[in-house]
Amino acid sequence: MTQRRAPQGDPPGVTSGGAPPDPTATPGDKGLPEATLARLPVYLRALAALADAGTTTCSSEALATASGVTGAKVRKDLSHLGSYGTRGVGYDVSYLRYQIAREIGLTQDWAVVVVGIGNLGHALANYSGFRSRGFDVVALLDADHERHGEEIGGLRVRPFDDLEGVVAEKGVTIAVIATPAAAAQQVADRLVAAGVTSILNFAPAVIAVPDGVDVRKVDLSTELQILAYHEQRKAPSPRAGRGVGTGSRGEESA
C-alpha cells in the first residue's frame, strides 16, 4: 500500500545540489511558519486515513475536508514544503505523506522518557499513537519507589535517578513531564542537565529552561475553560453560581 523510500533521501524528480543539505538550521533559515507546522500532523493523520481507505490520490480540497481546514490553507501550507502536487490532478497520498513525515522529522526514531507515572503518565505510557509515529518510549521514571517495578506497556517503572544513565545510553533528546506541578521545575532542571533539549510539559506549571531547549505545554483544563467561555456566551446562565478562589486547593497532579 505504501512504498518505503530511503530516509532523508531526495524525492524522485526533485534535484538538490548534490551535496547533502546540512540538517542544522542555517542562519537566516526561519523554518516553517508555526501555524503551518501545527497543521502538518493533522494532514499526516488524514492522509493515513485516506491511505487506509485505499485512496491513492487526493486534491487539496479533499485533504482539507478530511483535516477540518480550508483548501486554501492546505495549498498554502504545502507550498512551504515544496511542489509535491500535480496541477489538474492533486497529490499522491503516500508520496505526500512521506514528504510531510520527512519534513517534520518522523522518518527517524526519537527516544523519549516519560517522567511521573501517575494517572496521566500511565495513559501516556500506554498511548500507541507515540510509537506509531516514531516516538520510542524508552523509560518510565518516577520518584516514588512505591511505583517502581510496575510494568506498563512492556516497560518497568524505574527510579528517577536512573535518568542520566538512560539519557546517555539511549540517546534521549525528548522528555515528557507528567508530574505534579510542584515537581515540574526540578524535573526540568535535571532533564536539561542530563542533555534533554525538548520537553513536553503536562504538569500544570510554567517551567523555565535555558535557550536552546524547547518546551511545549499541554493543559487539559485550559481547553475546557475555552469551551466554557464560548458556552457562557451561547446560553443565558445554565447553572447556579459558585464562589471562586476558595483558598488553597493544594498541589495538582498532571
Next chain:
Amino acid sequence: MTQRRAPQGDPPGVTSGGAPPDPTATPGDKGLPEATLARLPVYLRALAALADAGTTTCSSEALATASGVTGAKVRKDLSHLGSYGTRGVGYDVSYLRYQIAREIGLTQDWAVVVVGIGNLGHALANYSGFRSRGFDVVALLDADHERHGEEIGGLRVRPFDDLEGVVAEKGVTIAVIATPAAAAQQVADRLVAAGVTSILNFAPAVIAVPDGVDVRKVDLSTELQILAYHEQRKAPSPRAGRGVGTGSRGEESA
C-alpha cells in the same frame, strides 16, 4: 486569603447601567480575541499560585513572569476585560483573579460527561484540575459493558446509552470524548442530538458537528511531532532512519 464575591455581580467600583447585561452575545459583539482567551487560564493559574504564596498585589511584569509571557501581552490582554489595575501600583491578585474567572465563565459550575473510559478517560476522570475550576464531571460513559460498574474518582462507569438521561437530568452542555478514533463521530452525533453544545475531543479523529456546537481537539502526539521538528533542526541526525507508512496500523485509542 481570597474573598468571595457574589457570582455574576458587578465588581466594586465598576458601575453598570443598572439592568443586568444580557449574557447572550449581542450581534456585532465579537467577544475576546482567541489569542487572549487562550492565555486567560494561564493567568488564572499564575494568580492562584501568587495568592497561595501570600502575594496580594502584582504588576503586569510580575504576572507575565509567572505566566511565561511578556508584560506587554499581559497588559494588552487584560485591557480587553476592562480596567482592573491601578496605575503606579499594579493589580489586586484576588480581584483580578475573580474578574478573569467571571469573564471565562468559571463563576458557575459546568456539568461534564466523559465518554470513553480507556487509559486516557481514566486519567481525565481522576483529574482534580477539572473540579477545582468549576467543571463537575457528572458521568463516565463507555459502550463496553466490561467496564461498567468500575468506580473512578467516586463515579461508576455507566453504559453509553445512559447519555440522554444524564444530559437531561444534570443539564450537561459540555462533553469530553476519549474513545478510539473509529467511534468518535458516532459519539459526537449522539452527544449533539442529546443537547451537548461543546465538545473536547481527545480522539485522534476530526469530527463534524453542526453550527452552534464548539469542538476543541487535543492531540497528544501532535505536540510531540512539533517538538521533533525543532529537534531535527538542532541536531545532525541523532538516530538511524526508519520507514514511514508501514501499511495499516489499525485504529488508535485516545
Next chain:
DNA sequence: TAGATTGTTAATCGATTAACAATC
C-alpha cells in the same frame, strides 16, 4: 483541446510589540 487543480500573489485580518501619555 477543455476541464481540473496546483502554487503563487496580493489583500485582508488579527496578533504582537514597543513606546508613552495618563495617572496613581
Next chain:
DNA sequence: TAGATTGTTAATCGATTAACAATC
C-alpha cells in the same frame, strides 16, 4: 513631587483568505 505602572496607540509582523495564472 518623583517614581512606578497601567491602559492605549501606532507600527510591525505573521496568518488567513480569495483570486487566478500556470499547467497537467
